[in-house]
Amino acid sequence: MLFSQRKGIKPVKSVIQTDSMDNDLRNSLWNALTIYYWNNATMDYLSLMPFMNIFTKSLWIDFFKQPLDSLDNSWINVYKKIKSEFYGYKWYKVYDFIEFIANHYPIKKVNQNFMVACNSFLERELSAYRFVGGEITQITSQEEISEIEKALNVPEPFKTINIHIKTALTLFSDKKSPDYRNSIKESISAVESICKLITKKKNPSLSQALKILKKEIGLHSALERAFNSLYGYTSDDNGIRHSLLEEANLYPEDAKFM
Secondary structure (H helix, E strand, O other): OOHHHHOOOOOHHHHOEOOOOOHHHHHHHHHHHHHHOHHHOOOOHHHHOHHHHHHHHHHHHHHHOOOHHHOOOOHHHHHHHHHHHHHHOOHHHHHHHHHHHHHHOOOHHHHHHHHHHHHHHHHHOOEOEEEEOOEEEEOOOHHHHHHHHHHHOOOHHHHHHHHHHHHHHHHHHOOOOOOHHHHHHHHHHHHHHHHHHHHOOOOOOHHHHHHHHHHHHOOOHHHHHHHHHHHHHHHOOOOOOOOOOOOOOOOHHHHHHO
């Protein structure tokens, strides 16, 4: 990982790709297009693949909005044009493009498989978007990102909490070997650290800290119970910290939420 990533300095919006797209993600999406669409074309696609001919005409007319007589009869030239456009697009236009392809190619099964593959790549590369119901949908809200950024910028008295959150983000954002279990552990440790500051006790429980918050700021009883229940899940015998030697079904969404 880069220095800025290890230190948690890289903006969260870049780690969780909301308004950007790095080369790894762009290349992954292009590879999905190649596997499910471009490899189905042929050198003589006009005569051998009539549905591909119809599809490329739709692409020219409805997406590129180029004169139809600029559509070459050679698939190689068409392919070069498509690739050039794709790699020149800004991040949001790439999403426009793959969404258009998935909804205009005439073979539904191919489109479904393509969207599944894209979602796998989007998850792996920490994109904030997924295919949902045939449309690219944001699954990481600006509010979520804002809260993570706030936690990364807490003042000096909360330095230990800041360290835990930075470490959680580093473990979460390691694309080569993401460690969701330990990312969650660091998030839990951040909660425990703030509990120590609130209660002024060495090993306080979250329940103790919540009681103080309830008394001082009027925390709603239902919210107090919800926090206690969520924390209990991470701490019980079948939870994350007590089953480190066993395989757990942990996903990026779990670590991001925690």
